[in-house]
Amino acid sequence: MRDLFRKIRKTGRVAQDAPRAPEPVLPERARDLGGSVQIRHVDAGSCNGCEVEIASAFGPVYDAERYGARQVASPRHADALLVTGPVTRNMEMALRRTYEAVPEPKVVIALGDCARNCGVFAEAYGVVGAVGDVVPVDLEIPGCPPEPEAIVAALRGLTGR
Amino acid sequence: MTSVAFPAALGLTLLAAVAGLVLPRGPRRVTAGVLTAGGGAAAVVAGAAAMRGGDWSARLPGLLPLAGARLALDPLGGLFLAVTGAVAVCAALYGIGYTRHGGLDGRVPQTMVPVFLAAMTLVPAAASVSTFLLAWELMALASLLLVVAEHRSRDEVRAAGLWYAVMTHLGLVVILGGLAGFAAAAHSESFEGLRAAADGLPAAGRGAVFLAVFAGFASKAGIAPLHVWLPRAHPEAPSHVSALMSAAMVNLGVYGIVRVGFDLLGGGAAWWWLLVLAAGGASALYGILQAAVAGDLKRLLAYSTCENMGLVLVGVGASGLFAVSGARALSALALTAALLHIVNHAGFKTLLFLAAGSVLHGTGTRDLDALGGLRTTMPATTALFGVGALMASALPLGNGFVSEWLLLQSLIHALPSGGTLTAVTMPPAVAVVALSAGLAIATFVKAFGVGFLARPRSSAAERAREAPAPMLAGMAVAALCCVLLAISPGAVLPALARSVAVAAPGPDAVTGPVTLHLTGLAGTMSPLLIAAFLLVAVVGLLALLRVAATRRTARRRARLWDCGAGPMSARMEYTATSFAEPLQRVFDDVLAPETDLDVTPLKESAYLVNSVTYRTRVGDRIEHRLYRPVLTAAARAGEAARGLANGSVHRYVGYGFYTFTGLLIALAVIR
Incomplete structure (x- = not known):
C-alpha cells in the first residue's frame, strides 16, 4: 500500500496537455448530452487492435474521461455505443439487441476501418457486413487502428468539451 | 365460563378422535377436522376466560389410580391453552384439505391429531405431578405417531421418529426425576402442596430440581444443544402437525420452565436464570444461523423455531434475574415480552x-x-x-x-x-x-x-x-x-x-x-x-413515482437486457444456497460446512474437463460433535456386550445363578 502511494507521488501527472476543443461534430446531439457521454463499447468481431487503442484513449496519458466521456458496463446506462470490428454472424443479433437496449436519444460510433467498411475482412464468410449495415451509424472514426488522439478528438466532438 | 368451555374442548377433541377411529374413509376427514377445530375454538374460549380471571379447578379422584387427576386453570395456564387452541383451529381447518392425499386420511393420523390436541390442552391445565406427567407423555406419544405418519414413503421419517422418540423420552425421564424428587421432598404431589412446601426445601435440592426439569423442558422447547430432534422431526411430520408441534407443543416446554421455576419453586438463585438466559441466547444464535443457511423450507422453519424459543428463554431468564435482584417492574416487563413473543411466534x-x-x-x-x-x-x-x-x-x-x-x-x-x-x-x-x-x-x-x-x-x-x-x-x-x-x-x-x-x-x-x-x-x-x-x-x-413516470409521454417497450445472448434461464437466478453463501462464509467457524469438489477429466487429456461435481452440505455441528460420539460409543458397547450372550442356555442359567449368589453374599455382608 505504501509502495503504491509512493509510486503515485513519484510518477506525478502523466496526462497530456489538452489541445484546443474541436468543433462539435453533431451539434444537436451534443446539446442533448450536455457535455457528458456514457459509452458502451461493443466488440462486434474486432482483431483487438482497436481495443488496445481505446484502452489507451481512456488511460492516464490521453485520459478521455476528463472531457466528459465515460465507459459504462451496460447499454442501459449508455448514451452512445462504440462499436469496433466488422459485424460477425455471431455478434449480429447481440449488436442489434444492444442497440435496442440503449435508451433514446442514442449515438452509434463506428470505430476503425473494419467497423466502417469491413476493412481487410470484407467479403469474409463469417462477416455480415459493416456496422452501418446492421445499425444506423452517426459518427465514424477512421484508422486501422485509429490513434488515441483521433479517438479522443472524436469523443470531444461529441461531448463538446 | 371456563368450567363449560374447558370440558367442551376436551369433549369435542375426544369426539373427533372417536370419529377418526370409527367413521369410514369418506366422512372421516371432514368430521374429525371440524370437530377438532371446534375443540380448538372451545380451548381458546376456555383459555381466554381463564386469563380474564375465571380460575377453575377440578378433581377427578377415580380417573387415575392412586393419585387421581387434578386439573386447574389459572391465567398462566390459560394463556398457553388459548394459544394451543388457536393453532389447532388453523391446523385442523387446513388438515381437512391437506390430508386428502398421501395416506394421511388413515385411521391413525386422523385419530392422533385430536388426541395430540387433547393432551396439549391437558398439560397447561394439569395441577398435580402425576396428571402433568401423564398428559406430557400422552402428548409425546401422540406427536410421535404423527411424526412417523408418512414413514412408508420416506426413509428420513423413520430416522426422525427415532431421534424424536429417544430425545422426548430422555426429557421425560429427567422431568419425571426432578418432579418426583420435588414431590417426595414436599410430601405432596399437587401443585398447591408443592408451592407451599417449596420455601422449606434446601437451596441445593431446589437447584437440582430446577436443573432436571429445565433440561427436560428445554429439550421439548428445542433449545440448543438439546434441539437435535426438532430440525429432523418438524420437517418430516405432515405440515399441519408441524404447525401444531412448532407453534403449540414447543411452547409447553417454556410453560414448564415458567410454571416450575417461577410458580412452584418461587424464583430461585441467580445462576438458574443465568443458565436459562445463556441457553436461550445460544439457541437463538445457533438456530437462526442454521435457518439462514438451510436449503429445505421446513427445516429452515424448524430452526427458526429454535431461534424464537431461544429469544423467549432470553426473556424468561432475564425476568428471573431481575426478580432475584429485586427489580419487579423489569422482571414483569421481560416476562411480558417473552409470553407475548410466544403468542406472536405461534401465530406466524x-x-x-x-x-x-x-x-x-x-x-x-x-x-x-x-x-x-x-x-x-x-x-x-x-x-x-x-x-x-x-x-x-x-x-x-x-x-x-x-x-x-x-x-x-x-x-x-x-x-x-x-x-x-x-x-x-x-x-x-x-x-x-x-x-x-x-x-x-x-x-x-x-x-x-x-x-x-x-x-x-x-x-x-x-x-x-x-x-x-x-x-x-x-x-x-x-x-x-x-x-x-x-x-x-x-x-x-x-x-x-x-x-x-x-x-x-x-x-x-x-x-x-x-x-x-x-x-x-x-x-x-x-x-x-x-x-x-x-x-x-x-x-x-408509489403514487408519486407513478405520477413522475407518467408525466413523460414518449415511452418505448424494450426487451429485458440479457447481455444480448438470448433469454436468461432459471439457472442464472440466485438459489437459496448462493444467497446464503456469504453468510455461510462469515460464520464458517460456527457452521463448519462440508464442501466436496470433484473434477473428472476426459480420458484423452487430463486438461479437458468432462464433468464437475460440487456438493456442499451444512450439517448440524452440535449433533455431529456432541451426539455422534455418544451414539458410536453406545453402538460399540452394544457390539461388545453381544459376546456375553452367545446363545448357550447353560451360560444364561450360570449368569442367573452367580448373580443371585452374589446378591445373597452382598446382603449377608451389608445386614
Whole structure:
C-alpha cells in the first residue's frame, strides 16, 4: 500500500496537455448530452487492435474521461455505443439487441476501418457486413487502428468539451 | 365460563378422535377436522376466560389410580391453552384439505391429531405431578405417531421418529426425576402442596430440581444443544402437525420452565436464570444461523423455531434475574415480552408451516433450490407466506417486532438497577437479540424471495397448483390473527398481564390500548401508528413515482437486457444456497460446512474437463460433535456386550445363578 502511494507521488501527472476543443461534430446531439457521454463499447468481431487503442484513449496519458466521456458496463446506462470490428454472424443479433437496449436519444460510433467498411475482412464468410449495415451509424472514426488522439478528438466532438 | 368451555374442548377433541377411529374413509376427514377445530375454538374460549380471571379447578379422584387427576386453570395456564387452541383451529381447518392425499386420511393420523390436541390442552391445565406427567407423555406419544405418519414413503421419517422418540423420552425421564424428587421432598404431589412446601426445601435440592426439569423442558422447547430432534422431526411430520408441534407443543416446554421455576419453586438463585438466559441466547444464535443457511423450507422453519424459543428463554431468564435482584417492574416487563413473543411466534409459525405445507402439496418438494416462480401459480399461498415472512422478521408491520422491541427494552433498561451480574450479562444479551433479528430478516428474505418469486427452478415448481379452499382458510385465519396482533397488541396485553402476574407479581408492565407505555420506564411505541405511517409513506411514494413516470409521454417497450445472448434461464437466478453463501462464509467457524469438489477429466487429456461435481452440505455441528460420539460409543458397547450372550442356555442359567449368589453374599455382608 505504501509502495503504491509512493509510486503515485513519484510518477506525478502523466496526462497530456489538452489541445484546443474541436468543433462539435453533431451539434444537436451534443446539446442533448450536455457535455457528458456514457459509452458502451461493443466488440462486434474486432482483431483487438482497436481495443488496445481505446484502452489507451481512456488511460492516464490521453485520459478521455476528463472531457466528459465515460465507459459504462451496460447499454442501459449508455448514451452512445462504440462499436469496433466488422459485424460477425455471431455478434449480429447481440449488436442489434444492444442497440435496442440503449435508451433514446442514442449515438452509434463506428470505430476503425473494419467497423466502417469491413476493412481487410470484407467479403469474409463469417462477416455480415459493416456496422452501418446492421445499425444506423452517426459518427465514424477512421484508422486501422485509429490513434488515441483521433479517438479522443472524436469523443470531444461529441461531448463538446 | 371456563368450567363449560374447558370440558367442551376436551369433549369435542375426544369426539373427533372417536370419529377418526370409527367413521369410514369418506366422512372421516371432514368430521374429525371440524370437530377438532371446534375443540380448538372451545380451548381458546376456555383459555381466554381463564386469563380474564375465571380460575377453575377440578378433581377427578377415580380417573387415575392412586393419585387421581387434578386439573386447574389459572391465567398462566390459560394463556398457553388459548394459544394451543388457536393453532389447532388453523391446523385442523387446513388438515381437512391437506390430508386428502398421501395416506394421511388413515385411521391413525386422523385419530392422533385430536388426541395430540387433547393432551396439549391437558398439560397447561394439569395441577398435580402425576396428571402433568401423564398428559406430557400422552402428548409425546401422540406427536410421535404423527411424526412417523408418512414413514412408508420416506426413509428420513423413520430416522426422525427415532431421534424424536429417544430425545422426548430422555426429557421425560429427567422431568419425571426432578418432579418426583420435588414431590417426595414436599410430601405432596399437587401443585398447591408443592408451592407451599417449596420455601422449606434446601437451596441445593431446589437447584437440582430446577436443573432436571429445565433440561427436560428445554429439550421439548428445542433449545440448543438439546434441539437435535426438532430440525429432523418438524420437517418430516405432515405440515399441519408441524404447525401444531412448532407453534403449540414447543411452547409447553417454556410453560414448564415458567410454571416450575417461577410458580412452584418461587424464583430461585441467580445462576438458574443465568443458565436459562445463556441457553436461550445460544439457541437463538445457533438456530437462526442454521435457518439462514438451510436449503429445505421446513427445516429452515424448524430452526427458526429454535431461534424464537431461544429469544423467549432470553426473556424468561432475564425476568428471573431481575426478580432475584429485586427489580419487579423489569422482571414483569421481560416476562411480558417473552409470553407475548410466544403468542406472536405461534401465530406466524402456524402460518409459515401451513404455507410450506401448501408448497409441498402443490409442488411435491421442499427444496428451496428447486422452487421459485410460485407467485403466478400459487398467488394466495405466496401472499400468505409473504405475510408470515414479514411477521417473522422482526420489522415494523410484523408482530414479532412488538415482542422483540419489548424484550430489548427490558434488557437495555437493566443497567442502572441490577448489580454487577446484570450489568455484565445484559449487553451481550442485547447483542444476541439484535443479531438474531438481523439474521432472521436475511433468512426470511431468502425463504420468500427464492422460494416464491423469480422463475421456477424445476419442472416441479413449474407445475405447481394452488392449495384447495380448506387449506387456504386455515392459513387465512392464522394470517388474520398475526395482523391483529401486529397492529393492536394492546388488545391482548391486559389479559397477558394477568398471566405474567402469576409468575412475576407486580403492576402491569405495559399499558395503553394504542400506544404502548412501559411502566416505570421511558419507552413508548405505537404499532398501529407505525403501521399507518408506513402504509401512507409507501402508498404515497408509489403514487408519486407513478405520477413522475407518467408525466413523460414518449415511452418505448424494450426487451429485458440479457447481455444480448438470448433469454436468461432459471439457472442464472440466485438459489437459496448462493444467497446464503456469504453468510455461510462469515460464520464458517460456527457452521463448519462440508464442501466436496470433484473434477473428472476426459480420458484423452487430463486438461479437458468432462464433468464437475460440487456438493456442499451444512450439517448440524452440535449433533455431529456432541451426539455422534455418544451414539458410536453406545453402538460399540452394544457390539461388545453381544459376546456375553452367545446363545448357550447353560451360560444364561450360570449368569442367573452367580448373580443371585452374589446378591445373597452382598446382603449377608451389608445386614
